[in-house]
Amino acid sequence: MEETGISESVFNQLLDDFSRWYNRLGYINMLKVLYNNRDHVPVYNQLIEATDVRFLLSMLIVSGNLSQTNLTILYDTIKVTGLFGFKSRIVLPPLQRIREREVSKFSWYRQFLLKLGMHMTRCDINMLDVRYNMPFLMNYNDSWQLILDLEQRKELCEEKIDYFIEGLPSYMAMKDLLEGMKFEKGFSFKMVSLIVADVIPVVTQLGTCDIELCFGDITKLPVEEKVDIVVVSAFRGDYSPTPTSLIGSLKLSLGLDVRRLAQNKEEDLREIHHCWWTSVLPKHLPFKRLMCFEAEHEGFSRPQEHVGDVFRCLNLILNNQDGSVITPLLNTGDQVRRNRVVGKYFHLT
Incomplete structure (x- = not known):
């Protein structure tokens, strides 16, 4: 936990700036994937129904993951999403050193899902829709919607990630993505056949x-x-x-x-x-x-x-x-x- 000791007004200003930044970029669904963890947001339906990043942050506050004395999850979010251009009226030292941070709030798997969603092509989305939903296709709007749905149905999880990746049209890119990540000690990625x-x-x-x-x-x-x-x-x-x-x-x-x-x-x-x-x-x-x-x-x-x-x-x-x-x-x-x-x-x- 990082003891920032900021005032309530400064805290609220920081949350407003953070919410405005991610809302403007249209990244709320990306954050839903990142925060889709019962330790972060206990009620899944509230996560899915959120239409504003500020509401997501309020759920992080309720779950005890975000407070005036604990801004770690905000810093880690900026780091793993790669939005280093984030600007706030509030100037805090950790924000100035965000690239140097070691992420602690998100597992390697949650970080991989984020990278997966960023790199997934429309062809990947369509193929996965056919694989998991045929004959009643979901016609997902984006990769984040697909990931959230398949996670909720237990079709996508850490134990099945090798199976999930093997079927992607952009398999080689996803394989390189996996190999480039720092996996937790003892994790091995076993490729399956067709x-x-x-x-x-x-x-x-x-x-x-x-x-x-x-x-x-x-x-x-x-x-x-x-x-x-x-x-x-x-x-x-x-x-x-x-x-x-x-x-x-x-x-x-x-x-x-x-x-x-x-x-x-x-x-x-x-x-x-x-x-x-x-x-x-x-x-x-x-x-x-x-x-x-x-x-x-x-x-x-x-x-x-x-x-x-x-x-x-x-x-x-x-x-x-x-x-x-x-x-x-x-x-x-x-x-x-x-x-x-x-x-x-x-x-x-």
Whole structure:
């Protein structure tokens, strides 16, 4: 506790300046995530219904976390939110040294949620909405609303943070964010494999097969869960390992160079089925073979209509036997085809 000994009038002025600053920036929902702890705000409904930062501060006062002689939580809030430009009519020495502070009021997990909310993209929000709320989507206004809701439902908590992060489209950025934080002693971050969001059973002549909709990074598939075939897509003859493509991730994460593999194809059926595939890959990889589906060129008008070629080639590779295949939604990355359009053709095929 920091004994400031400030007067009631000075205290109220400081609270007014703090509230005005965060309200003006529209950060009340961010503060709700930061203060979403029963030790800080005991009544969750009051936290959620708050429309003014001043009311949040009054709840901190009631819970004994904020007073004229204890301003620690205000200083820590400024530090973890990074708003070092905060200006107040009240000049206090701790405010002048805010960057040097060691945060004591918020756990590493609460601080991580704050950083998560700051870095989360609209694509992340939409994907998480689908994962946790399908078919009745919440259509969250922002990342803070999503975090508060999933925390309240126990879908997001410290024990599940590895599962939560693994499914994000911006997974690599979130992983770097986690690794850059100072975790509490003994905390370890264990990555999980792909997250299965939905399963569609399909009845075939060979029996019932499952199509699994997964979130995550294909290149993080454990070798213990090895599949027969990984499918990638590319423009005709262009296997550039771009950072936004699966081809790029395969090279970066696994050292698998598709451009080099293309020089020694086991079978090349691009002229009739737009696909080629490799011979058996090294045993340390989580895929036995790689198959590449190619559009003819950037102006290739409707590559989604050729998705059926993928399945024809899969039958040839697997010799009409049972097998496992992992694939992204083809032609929707660097080739910028719409997910909904390509997905429709996968379904019809």
